[in-house]
Amino acid sequence: MAKKILIVDDEPNIVTSLEFLMEQVGYEVRVARNGDAALESVRSFEPDLILLDVMLPKKSGFEVCQKIRENPLWQNIQIVMLTAKGRESEVAKGLAIGADTYITKPFSTKELVARVRQMVGEPI
């Protein structure tokens, strides 16, 4: 069974790029474009890792992260925050909320892929 990656971002082009990258590696990919959809996807898709954008419509990425972490079942899901704001406060907040790591946009594709691989292992 392939490892599952959930991509949460509302920018379509970024989603396209992330989708491509992950599928290239061989992960199974699902996309959610807002907070509610993300939580729904977590429930149904049960990903191993979430690429979570901070700036989401309605619910912010932080909220989603918090919600996920609240659920004891999802403690082991890896969460990677994607943030365009490089502010330290944002980063700290994210980590405090329960993200495992963060990546600032624009990111290096190589680096992103390497990080995901490191965290979740090979696709199979």
Added chain:
Amino acid sequence: MLQGWLILLASFAYLGVLFAIAYYGDKRADAGRSIISNPYVYALSLAVYCTSWTFYGSVGRAAGSGIGFLTIYIGPTLMALLWWVVLRKIIRISKANRITSIADFVASRYGKSTLLGGLATIIAVVGVVPYIALQLKAVSSSFTIVMQYPDVVTPAERAAPLFQEEALYVALALAVFTIVFGTRHLDATERHEGMVAAIAFESVVKLAAFVAVGVFVTFVLYNGVGDLFGYAGNHPELQQLLVFGTDTTTYSDWAWLTFLSMLAIMFLPRQFQVAVVENVDESHLNKAIWLFPLYLIAINLFVLPIAFAGQLHFSNGDVNADTFVLTLPMAGQRPALTLFAFIGGLSAATGMVIVETIALSTMVCNDLVMPVLLRIRSLRLNERRDLTGLLLNIRRGTIGLLLLLGYLYFHFAGESKALVEIGLISFAAVAQFGPVILGGIYWKGGTRVGALTGLSAGFLVWAYTLLLPAFAQSGWFPATFLEDGPFGIGLLRPLSLFGLTGMDQIAHAMFWSMFFNIGGYVGVSLMRRQNIVEHSQATLFVDIYDKVGDGSAPRFWRGTASVDDLCALVGRFLGHDRANSAFVDYAQRRGIPSVRELPADADLVHFAETLLAGAIGAASARVMVSSVVKEEPLGMDEVMSILNETSQVIAYSNRLEQKSRELEAATAELRAANKQLQELDRLKDDFISTVTHELRTPLTSIRAFSEILYDHQDLDIAQRNKFLGIIVKESERLTRLINQVLDLSKIESGNAEWNMTDVDVREAIDEAVMATSQLAREKRVQITVDLPDNVPPVTVDRDRLMQVLLNLLSNAVKFCYPADGHIAVRLYDDSGALRVDVSDNGPGIKPEDQRIIFDKFRQVGNTMTEKPHGTGLGLPISRQIITHFGGKLWVNSTPGAGATFSFTLPYHHEPAVEQPIERPLLMGGQHYG
């Protein structure tokens, strides 16, 4: 059998008893174990109000004019109710200021004025001497009558040679008695405990005697009250006495007399003496308020019965009704009772004479003689070492003189009518003190001059309307004076002054004297201002209850004094032992170990003055103290400057307060501004971070896809092209964003360049529509244009105008439903400005969104399904541009019915000064914050 010697013996024995009681009372007082310090004694001592006039005269008046005699007892009964308020205040004031007589009270209150004190003394003496004469007459005639026992013979009206008249000897005896009684030493408080004890005793005696006679008459001579009155009922002339006369003047007389006696009970010198000066404890008033009226009822119960019995018994009219109290027991053959009655009358008379003369002598000495003597430099009184002897001798002399005057009055007035009425005339005289004293304790505005005016006026009117007519009626004055008025001026007739008729003589006199007294007092007081001493005394008196401690006033005084001088001074008047012990007490009270160490300050001087005042009166005390103390009297100027200083300090502290308040306000303002700045700072941060985010988002795509394309050379063409397309688009987006951010920034900061020319808006619209037509066609949206033929040009930057139009049009296209969309552009004049409407039939904008679409980076639309293509800066920029042109840009929309964006352009306008921070505009154009 009642022999002359028995009567004399009894009289002297009685006087001896009185003296013994007085002596004992004084001894106990000196030992500190006062026998008079109880309310019953106090109340009984007040009964000195009932003199031989009560004892004999009431019956006489009742027999002549029925129930009217009761007025002079009802008045005091009513007044007693007010004692708790009025008398208590007077007592408090007198104690605090060591006031020892009525004249002293008046003088002290009105600025320690010796003149006023002297005037008051004269009024008191003139008013009361006749009253003393009345007592002398009573004693001597009762003595004469009783001597003739058992024959009841009215003494013939004869003018005996001077030395054969009993009255003279009575006067002498009383003088000696009183002198020994009341002038054994000088007391700072002028209290005579022995005298009070004796007076209380004699009140009991006279009451007992009268009641005894009453009981005898009612139940022995007749068979009870009903029987007596039944008899009386059979005699028509007596019948009349049972009711009032039918004309209402009797009621008014009744009222006036009641009022008169209310004043008398307060201001008769003897009443002031026993009620105020001799008062030991204010709380005694509680009992006195009802005990005294009770006494009055008791002593009046039997008056009417005795009067009627007398009329019935001595129906031939030979016997003077005034003597019924004595003659009825005589007629009834009761020697013991007769003697008892005589003693009772003697008691009543002596009580009055003793107290009255002592009180008057204090006044004459302190307020009349001493001030005069002190001013006569040739006497060099200031240098005399010991003045106590002088003071006492002055008083003794005064007592003797008063009794002599009383006797002379009696002798020359004979049996004239004047004597009988004189009681009421005396009442009217002392009533003149009413306004100045009552006014003095309740009204701070009463001035010295006012009091002088009122008192003098009242006194003069009294003398004119009562004293002179009395003299005329007894032959000392021509009668024509009464009938025709002085010099024939009818209006000034003493008995009907200014034409006022129909009143009883007393009532008439009371009315006019009060009229001029009160009028003068109030009127003159209101006209003039007080000096410092008057004012401080006034405050001291009226506000007595507000003061703590001994009720001393704030000191307006400056001077130097030495303790020794002061002590020596006081010693000269009180005796050195007394003075020393008083000073030692004072030092102790102030917590200073010895008299030597007493600071010679205002407080000490005041103390010394107060001590002295007890002995020689407030006015004289002041004079003496100021001679010892090198006083620098504070003139009005100095007082004013002190007050000025004070007010300056107050003003300064007010200013300080105000400054600190202003400072607080400024701080608050600063804090608010700071908060606002912080908020704006935050907003700025937000803006920057938002811009950063907006910039980084397309960058992310560009980089990501660039890398992907680089790393994956073997992508199929389709995908390659797709990705390249994204790169291109995002680059464009990025560029657009950067441009707009810079644009907005420039406009907002005022750094943008505006190329203002006259522009034909129709043309601009045409061009903008043309430019958008491509976009519209793609989405199959229709654009219609409604332009007037002629439109005045506006002064704008053409490019910027185009920018706005394109923005609005592209938005409209964006939000129209495809294939169904319709956009309408209208240009028209709207109340003096050019207006452009761009309407679409899209989904419309929710009310809450209608504001935020003009915020930076905010976009609305269904973000679930599509991400809007814009940057979110279009509308804010448009708005800034229009605002710069002097117009307004806004939106009207109903959700589901499309939206209309409108803007106005004024025909002629100065460019707006750019506010670096955009401020929200509420309806009506009011700015908030």
Added chain:
Amino acid sequence: MRTSNTKKQRLIALFFLGCLFFNYPLLSLFNAPHAILGIPLLYVYVFFVWICLIGLTIIIVERSG
């Protein structure tokens, strides 16, 4: 003190009451040549009011005294 104030007010009120009862016109009501137990009506009235006044005074003073 509240008690002494009430006392003061009551006494003053009693004073006015007394003035009222001892004067025209109330006085004139009893100005008739009747007799009660042989005692003239006016006489009775005056003494009666007098006694009552004293009685009330005692009550007022002893109550709060």
